[in-house]
Structure formats: C-alpha cells, structure tokens
Amino acid sequence: MKILVCISHVPDTTSKINFADGDTKFDTNGVQFVINPNDEFGLTRAMWFKEKQGATVSVVNVGGPETEPTLRKALAIGADEAIRVNTEATDGFFVAKQLARVIEEGAYDLIIAGRESIDYNGGMVPGMLAALTGANFVNTCIGLEVEGNEATAIREIDGGKETVKCALPLIIGGQKGLVEESDLRIPNMRGIMMARKKQLTVLEPAEVAGRTAAVKFEKPAPKGEVKLVSPDNLDELVQLLHNEAKVI
C-alpha cells in the first residue's frame, strides 16, 4: 500500500496571531511552525500501517523552502520520503490542484489529509482533492482500517459516529481518534539523523489560477471587562443572563 500524507505547515497553537503589510499578510515574526495537529494524527496512523501492514509512506507539502523543517520532522517521525511543491499555498483549490498532480503521478492507494488546517481553516483541500481525482472521500475520520483493497472508516458526525466501507483509492480528512494523543511520536535522535538522508523531492508547481484570496485580515475587537458575580449572589448571575445577555 502506498500512502501519501498531506502536511500543512502551520503556526504552533500557542502563537499570537499578528499581521503585517497593512494587515494583508500573516506576520511570521517569532512564530514557531509545526505539523498541523490533524495531520500529525494522520501521520502517526500512517506509521502504524507501515509497521503492521508494510505500507510505504510519503509526505507532501505545497509551500516554500521555509516548510522543509516541518517535512524533515515528518521524515524523522518515520515517513520514507518527502515531496515539496515549490510555491506559496495561496488558496485551497490551488493547493488541491497541485496535490492532485502528485497523487496522479505517484498512484497512491491512501491519501491522508487533515479535516482542516488550523491557520486557514478552509476544510477544503481533501474534499477538493477527492473531487479532482475521483477517489473516495471520508471526512472527519476518527478510525481507519484497510484490508486488501477495502477500507473501513469511522466518521464523526454531529452527535455520534458512523461506519462506512469503500474501495481504495481513498482520501480522508482525519483528526484525533485516528490515533490518540498519547500515540503521537516525538522524533528521537536516530530518527532525526536518518531523516537527513531521506529523499526530499522538490517539484515545480503546475500553473493554476486560485479562486479565492485573503485580501485583508482583522483581529477580533478587544473584549470588555468581565463582570464578576459573588458566589453568594448567584441570583444576580441568573438575572444578568436573562435580562442583560438575553441568553436564558
């Protein structure tokens, strides 16, 4: 089984979000970048397929040279090879088009992406990839098994979950549940050394027109002071929620 894990390179969850150039660009100053959390769960699941079912695991990112440390981290965790499509990831459709080309050339059986990336939060790339390549698609995937050419996937739905079956090739939008938090791997010294020797292929992008563009960013309005209510006066809280906030 050939697996491709799509890795989005995102600001660490503790990052303060600021913008530069008249609020038209994300300010990367002092920001740590990491593997998108949803993709990290997927990468770990891919490692299990590799170890238990003999799969090969490639990782891919559409992005500039600055994303290579993130790809190297994925290699240190255990991916076999990495691909970087050398272009700025401007919009979900643009990224999906670039990835579709990688998928068609590599003839992957299983493509693991994340439900969404925590920066752009588009939740677009895996679904668009499925539509572009014709592969099956399961979103918000919290469990996945593959036997031969058939996959059984568990999908989180509002208020529960459902189990579905389909043939490969399959694209998933994964999240926590594919593996647990405690299953995530931190690269060790040996992994880091080995990662240096693994192949990282840089591909030039296909010419594709994006369909959306973030033209400006805004930060939420600063929050007013909290109104404190004494624990001995909870009637006041009930009244505030009823009369002032009008939520009960």
Next chain:
Amino acid sequence: MNTPLPPSRGELLILNKKTMSILIYAESEEGKLKKIAFEVASYARALAGQTGDTVTAVAINAENTAELGKYGVDKVLKVSDEKLSAFNARAYADVIKQAADQEGSKVVLISSSANDKYLAPVLAVNLGAGYASNVVALPESTDPFRVKRTAFTNKAFSITEISTDIKLLGLSKNSFGLKESEAAAAEEAFSPSLNDDDFSIKTESVDKTTGKVTIADAEIVVSGGRGLKGPENWGMIEELADVLGAATACSKPVSDMGWRPHSEHVGQTGKPVASNLYVAVGISGAIQHLAGINASKVKVVINSDPEAPFFKAADYGVVGDAFEVVPALIEKLKEFKAQNS
C-alpha cells in the same frame, strides 16, 4: 488576451434581473429541517436584498418545507428519493449542483454543519466555484465579491475575495441569526439524475445518541475542565446542562484522560463551539481552548482561581469552588425556570 471591461452598474442590475437566484441547501434530519437551514435562508434573503436576486432552497427528503418561506425563501426545490435517505457527500453535492445549474445560481449557500462541510469542497469543484467557509457576515462588497470569514481558529478574521463567476459560501453557525421576512415559498418537485458512482461509499452503521443535545446544534454549552478532579464529578455538569437545555463539552485533557468521550473535546484541535452561551467550569482558559469556543456569544466562567486566564475572555465570572457554585446555580436556575414558565 483582452480582459473585457466590467459591466457598468446599470448593466449589472439588468443582468441580475434576468433569472438569478441565490441557492441555499436547506439541511434536514429525519425529514425535519434543521434550524441552521433557517439561518442560511435568512442570510440569503438579506444578500438577495442587496443584489436584487430571488432565493431558492433545495431540500432533500424534508417533509415540511413551508417554514422556509418565513425566512425569505421564494421557492423550494423538493427532492424525495429513497436512495438519498442516508447522507452521502458526493450524491448530495451532485443534487445541489444540478439545482444550481437549473436555477442559474451565481451564489450558493450552505451551513457549517459536519455534513455540509463534508460536501462543500466537492460541490465547489463540481460548480467551478470559489469557496469561502466559516463566513460570518454579509459580503462587504459584491463586485469584487468580498466576505469576512474566521481564520486562525477564531483568533482572527480574513476578508476573502472570491474571483470565480459562481461563489460558494459556508455560513458559520450563529453568526447571522434568524431574521423573519414575509414570503410564501412555492414548492416544486425536483428530480436530479443520480449517478451510481456517487454511491461508492456504503454506510454500514450509524451510532448516534438520541435525545441528547449535540454540541453542533446547541444554543447553550456547559463545559467542564480538569478543575472537576475526576469523571465521577460530572453529575452536576450534566444536571446544569439539563436545566439549561444545553449540550455538555470538556477541555482537551479531560477527554485525553478518558474522563469524557472525545466527541466532547472542544477547542482549537477539538470541536468548534459557536453557541449563544458557553459556561466553563474548572477550565483555566488556555489559548487553544479559547480559540475554539470564542465564537460563542456570551461566556461564563466558574473558577476558584481569580487569576485564571479565562476571566479575561469571559463576559461573566464567578470566582469560587465549582463544587459549591454549580449546585447552587442549578437551584437558582430551577427557581428561575419555575417562575418563568
């Protein structure tokens, strides 16, 4: 290549007058329209007011669609098909695409429910549309078409410009609200042609808790954190949720430790919450937690530590021991309910 000049305003209006309609997908569950369908309809009506379009809804296996009229829908395309009884992203996207084609819709609107977010990117590719998800307001301008959406998990907003002729918008829950307007929705049967390839994914089983409010649908969410000490103490959280008609949720460590199911984990890496009221009990207010729940309108924190960061993000706060405050609050709410019903 010469780029044609954009039409002048007058011409645009005439073009609009022709047959344009904004299409919404009105999601239903077990034959009943979901509340978010009415919110999407309200948004479409307001947008139609700006552009001079009409509003058409497409509904799949929904029994009673008349209520859509109350939120400004002019026409409902009703699809009834046994094959569509279980949700299927590709097939549903296909139905919406065909409806958009028939209506010549240039703007297609969906919600941000789990199912809608699943089908949206597929629909976007099929329509050749640019897609903006998590939209929180009416377009700032329609030419160029610019909408505000959340980004960086609610830590910021981005103004996104969609450059394609057809636009797909995913509306963030509770960002627009319900707005009534008088229209009588005409009903029309709609029979899309379904392709067998659309059904290559087979649903084996669905496991859904019935009778419980889900985080996605909830108006109020009551959430517990590590301050509650252990799973055995969740009785009062459930009771508080019960009196409020709320869904229960939790912080990430609580689900990681197995005190509560993963499906209750909210935050940047869990479920997003956009409720009217969010009550946090024994939750410190870490940046990743707040990012995921910030879209909620009103936030209440109950925490014994006045320095807990949550107090900076909340509208109302009680500094106190949850084991005393929560039971007392439950009593007060019961009294309030008794007087107000």
